Amino acid sequence: MIRVLVCDDQALIRAGFVTVFGLQPDLEVVGEASDGESGVQLAHRLRPDVVVMDIQMPVLDGIEATRRLAGPDVADPIKVLVVTTFNLDKYVYAALRAGASGFLLKDAQPAELIDGIRTVARGEALLAPAVTRGLVGRFGDRVRASAPGLDERLAVLTPRELEVFRLIAEGLSNAEIAGQMVIGQETVKTYVSRILTKLALRDRVQAVILAYQSGLVGAP
Incomplete structure (x- = not known):
């Protein structure tokens, strides 16, 4: 429950x-x-x-x-x-x-x-609704100038993890990420957990904001 x-x-x-x-x-x-x-x-x-x-x-x-x-x-x-x-x-x-x-x-x-x-x-x-993704994107653009060097944090991610991270930032669910990458949902969950741990992030909200701040993805 x-x-x-x-x-x-x-x-x-x-x-x-x-x-x-x-x-x-x-x-x-x-x-x-x-x-x-x-x-x-x-x-x-x-x-x-x-x-x-x-x-x-x-x-x-x-x-x-x-x-x-x-x-x-x-x-x-x-x-x-x-x-x-x-x-x-x-x-x-x-x-x-x-x-x-x-x-x-x-x-x-x-x-x-x-x-x-x-x-x-x-x-x-x-963060699935497009309006919310857009607002978070503008938030990332707004604070990026005052948060230099954040992109260096992404160096700890493997190319595959970086791909998953980018899809998270675009608002895709685990099921959608699994479908796009042709992998199982459990594998996606493992990737997400590993990404959050490596980047010292609490949840996917913080991951999305970091992705915009770092320039990994741009504002819609």
């Missing part, structure tokens, strides 16, 4: 999420929070597999709540999927920098949201 905590200040949205998630045989809603502060406290107490996090909330906003749960300084991070009404660059940038594993809009289809939770729970980044 994937244990989910829902954090949103709108009661109707929370109720809708709880109802949709509760119909899935592999999802269990373990708690609800109406503000970021309560969400952080509940997450620390309940240790869910995934926190579904809104951005604009009272007491503590979703970005800061995400940073406290999944930020680079967190010793035992909890996976966060940001689900928001606002498709704005600044929110995507802030959410990814804060440690979010994915970013979806609230107008996404229920099946897309459910699949997003499963994706994040597996340790993968939810």
Whole structure:
């Protein structure tokens, strides 16, 4: 079972999420929070597999709540999927920098949201939508000038790993990478794990950002 905590200040949205998630045989809603502060406290107490996090909330906003749960300084991070009404660059940038594993809009289809939770729970980044890849690409371009030398980190990768890394950065899932490279999905998972370890990256979100920062792939 994937244990989910829902954090949103709108009661109707929370109720809708709880109802949709509760119909899935592999999802269990373990708690609800109406503000970021309560969400952080509940997450620390309940240790869910995934926190579904809104951005604009009272007491503590979703970005800061995400940073406290999944930020680079967190010793035992909890996976966060940001689900928001606002498709704005600044929110995507802030959410990814804060440690979010994915970013979806609230107008996404229920099946897309459910699949997003499963994706994040597996340790993968939810970066498949083209709009998100584009935003991350522009983010990479924006910070590349202030992060010199990052391309040297890629020297630790073998040519095959570099190929997988490039496909990750383009937003392909493990299944799509397997199909394109004509290898098994388990082999892809091994490659992804090895790449993250070699580059000292937490997840695929950080991998995508590094790929853009290093110039391995360009902004769409």
